[in-house]
Amino acid sequence: MLSTMPDGAFLVRESDGRPGEYSLSIMYQSVKHIKINRKGTKYNVAPDSEEYATIQDLVAYFQVHSLKRHFPPLETTLRLPFR
Numbered sequence: 021m022l023s024t025m026p027d028g029a030f031l032v033r034e035s036d037g038r039p040g041e042y043s044l045s046i047m048y049q050s051v052k053h054i055k056i057n058r059k060g061t062k063y064n065v066a067p068d069s070e071e072y073a074t075i076q077d078l079v080a081y082f083q084v085h086s087l088k089r090h091f092p093p094l095e096t097t098l099r100l101p102f103r
Contacts, residue, residue, distance in 0.1 A: 021102060022047040028099025032056070032075055042075060046087070048096045054087075066090040 022029050022045055030046040035055070042056040044065065056078065057064050062071035063078050069090050072078040079098055087094040 022051045025102065026100065028096050029102055030079075030098045030100070031102035032079065044079075044098075046094070046096070046098065048094050052091075052094060054091065 022031065025047045027048050028046070030044060032042055032044055035041040035043045038055075041058065042063075044054040044056055046052050046054065054065050056075060057066075059071060062073060063075050064071045065078065065082075065087075070081065072081065082098045084097065086097055088096075
């Protein structure tokens with residue numbers, strides 16, 4: 021779905037391999053998939069990332085801040101939600 025979208029297009033979806041868990045899919049040169057980790061009632065995308073109360077808060081943060089801090093090849097923000 022994202023392969024024809026511009027860089028920065030993204031969607032949050034239920035994980036294929038982990039029912040009830042979520043993944044972030046983003047287009048940046050090609051489609052990449054990032055596991056959204058749940059730690060108690062908080063969410064993060066990497067062990068060294070901030071923890072967020074909701075997935076919406078996580079998305080809002082990365083709409084402003086680049087993913088490259090945690091994923092060096094992904095020098096982009098979440099720019100365009102897939103509808």
